[in-house]
Amino acid sequence: MYVIFKLCCPDAGCLTFLLVLFGRVLGNSSFDWNFISVPQTWLGNRVIGFPRGKMLGGSSGVNFMVFGRGPSDEYNAWASLGNPGWDWNGLMSYFKKSETVPPGDANLHERWCICTIHPDPDSGNATGIFQSPRSVDPKGIRPYSASAYFSQEQSRSNLLVLTGAEAKKILLTKYGNNLVATGVTFTSGGKSLTAKANKEVIPSTSSIKTPQLLELSGTDQKALLTKLRIPVLQDLPEVGENFQVAFDLLSLHIEPAPFTRDQVVNNATFNDEQLALYAKTGSGPYAASGGLFSFEPLQAVLPRSQVTTILAQLDKEIKSTKATALRAAQYPIQRKLITDGRVGQIEFSFLPGGPTVANRLPDRSYISMTALSPRPFSCGSVHINSTTPTASPIIDPNYFAFTFDSQLLTSAASTPPENAADDGFASFSQQASWSVFHPCGTAALAPKSSGGVVDTNLKVYGTNNLMIVDASVMPLVFAAHMQGTVYAIAEKAADIVKKANNL
Numbered sequence: 001m002y003v004i005f006k007l008c009c010p011d012a013g014c015l016t017f018l019l020v021l022f023g024r025v026l027g028n029s030s031f032d033w034n035f036i037s038v039p040q041t042w043l044g045n046r047v048i049g050f051p052r053g054k055m056l057g058g059s060s061g062v063n064f065m066v067f068g069r070g071p072s073d074e075y076n077a078w079a080s081l082g083n084p085g086w087d088w089n090g091l092m093s094y095f096k097k098s099e100t101v102p103p104g105d106a107n108l109h110e111r112w113c114i115c116t117i118h119p120d121p122d123s124g125n126a127t128g129i130f131q132s133p134r135s136v137d138p139k140g141i142r143p144y145s146a147s148a149y150f151s152q153e154q155s156r157s158n159l160l161v162l163t164g165a166e167a168k169k170i171l172l173t174k175y176g177n178n179l180v181a182t183g184v185t186f187t188s189g190g191k192s193l194t195a196k197a198n199k200e201v202i203p204s205t206s207s208i209k210t211p212q213l214l215e216l217s218g219t220d221q222k223a224l225l226t227k228l229r230i231p232v233l234q235d236l237p238e239v240g241e242n243f244q245v246a247f248d249l250l251s252l253h254i255e256p257a258p259f260t261r262d263q264v265v266n267n268a269t270f271n272d273e274q275l276a277l278y279a280k281t282g283s284g285p286y287a288a289s290g291g292l293f294s295f296e297p298l299q300a301v302l303p304r305s306q307v308t309t310i311l312a313q314l315d316k317e318i319k320s321t322k323a324t325a326l327r328a329a330q331y332p333i334q335r336k337l338i339t340d341g342r343v344g345q346i347e348f349s350f351l352p353g354g355p356t357v358a359n360r361l362p363d364r365s366y367i368s369m370t371a372l373s374p375r376p377f378s379c380g381s382v383h384i385n386s387t388t389p390t391a392s393p394i395i396d397p398n399y400f401a402f403t404f405d406s407q408l409l410t411s412a413a414s415t416p417p418e419n420a421a422d423d424g425f426a427s428f429s430q431q432a433s434w435s436v437f438h439p440c441g442t443a444a445l446a447p448k449s450s451g452g453v454v455d456t457n458l459k460v461y462g463t464n465n466l467m468i469v470d471a472s473v474m475p476l477v478f479a480a481h482m483q484g485t486v487y488a489i490a491e492k493a494a495d496i497v498k499k500a501n502n503l
């Protein structure tokens with residue numbers, strides 16, 4: 001019998017709670033890990049919030065439900081880092097597995113993208129303006145990974161899900177030249193327990209918690225583990241490095257705005273009424289998807305001379321930056337994506353609400369128009385600085401370490417907003433830039449010689465059966481919203497496991 005053993009942090013009643021809410025559960029520690037970064041040098045020492053879903057289903061249960069694929073060039077870039085099979089064609093069948101096209105809706109993408117200049121952002125070319133599809137089930141309810149995947153399979157006799165359990169360490173034993181994962185220690189109901197494994201052990205604990213678990217288990221850079229007196233079982237210097245995350249510049253808010261989602265967030269009574277209305281009739285603010293997006297190549301936004309100037313700046317910075325093996329392999333690929341001009345280098349979004357407005361007033365309603373940098377060159381890290389499994393890791397996205405990134409955003413949003421600080425737009429961008437909540441890369445898929453952490457079967461180098469399946473394996477951040485790609489990675493991983501076990 002093949003048993004999938006899944007540990008998950010404190011359960012928030014996930015299968016009974018209608019998680020159509022967006023924005024409202026953020027900051028609530030029953031749902032959100034509420035991680036924060038270390039002070040960001042290039043953002044005036046501000047700390048940046050990194051919300052992450054805590055319930056079964058993780059961040060898919062708290063996210064904004066924008067659903068789609070990235071451009072084909074960007075997945076092809078993953079493959080060109082030395083990852084055969086991890087390109088657009090290799091992922092296509094897995095993208096399709098998480099999408100259901102209702103009968104009669106063969107042209108679903110065209111139908112959803114009603115106002116578009118771009119007819120189908122999921123075609124592999126996502127540049128242009130479009131109204132993004134959202135993850136919504138046929139009843140108009142948010143499907144997230146617990147409801148859409150787990151609830152279909154929960155009665156299986158070979159599946160056990162323990163909620164309220166937190167993994168502390170993966171047990172690794174030397175077997176010949178390799179390590180074998182023999183189990184996981186975890187806490188549940190105040191007790192410390194061990195689950196034994198005789199097949200794969202598969203953490204899917206996010207780009208922030210996965211490096212922590214690997215480090216606590218003895219796989220990471222020797223120097224860090226030695227400092228914390230953790231026995232070094234596998235020296236993998238890039239665990240927790242290559243932390244890539246898109247960030248945005250809140251460029252304009254209209255307030256007071258017409259009716260937006262903020263009214264729901266601001267007023268608990270109104271929220272309860274609207275939830276009840278939605279549950280009864282499927283209508284009201286919770287039925288709305290909303291949100292226009294536009295991914296634009298640099299050449300579509302800036303005059304040629306400005307593109308040349310900021311690329312020259314980029315080249316200077318690449319030359320003077322001490323790069324890891326993985327970053328050195330990525331720079332030319334990332335640069336070529338810019339000069340080819342086929343993928344979005346800037347994302348503009350238009351949202352009915354202001355979930356991340358700095359200094360928002362509690363009774364106001366906003367419309368946000370933001371400029372995002374989906375594929376920044378600034379790159380950070382996530383590492384432990386304590387052996388306590390429940391301690392938050394040290395999260396450093398290193399925002400704006402590359403001046404190129406800030407120049408790109410400030411040039412793109414070239415008309416300074418009314419509420420820009422007096423000392424100029426550069427300073428405004430330091431105060432207003434924020435995370436887009438799409439961290440990835442901390443257990444990157446790449447050849448070991450290029451600083452990879454997992455191989456093309458998502459197996460951690462030097463181990464026989466330890467696989468990682470979450471956004472941390474994405475080797476390069478890309479210009480799209482990530483949930484659809486996380487599902488595709490998980491679907492591909494399922495095939496890898498089935499094949500390895502002759503299933």
Ligand SMILES: Cc1cc2nc3c(=O)[nH]c(=O)nc-3n(C[C@H](O)[C@H](O)[C@H](O)COP(=O)(O)OP(=O)(O)OC[C@H]3O[C@@H](n4cnc5c(N)ncnc54)[C@H](O)[C@@H]3O)c2cc1C
Binds near residue numbers: 067166168481
């Ligand atoms: C606020 C927000 C808005 C977003 N909006 C969108 C959007 O609109 N569209 C989109 O495509 N993407 C969006 N995203 C991103 C998307 O949700 C994530 O990229 C995706 O969910 C990442 O999946 P993951 O499996 O890597 O991690 P997660 O989904 O975060 O899952 C990790 C799981 O592991 C659990 N866990 C962690 N540590 C342990 C431990 N030690 N023991 C046991 N369990 C543990 C966590 O509790 C969680 O359940 C958003 C994310 C956030 C936070």
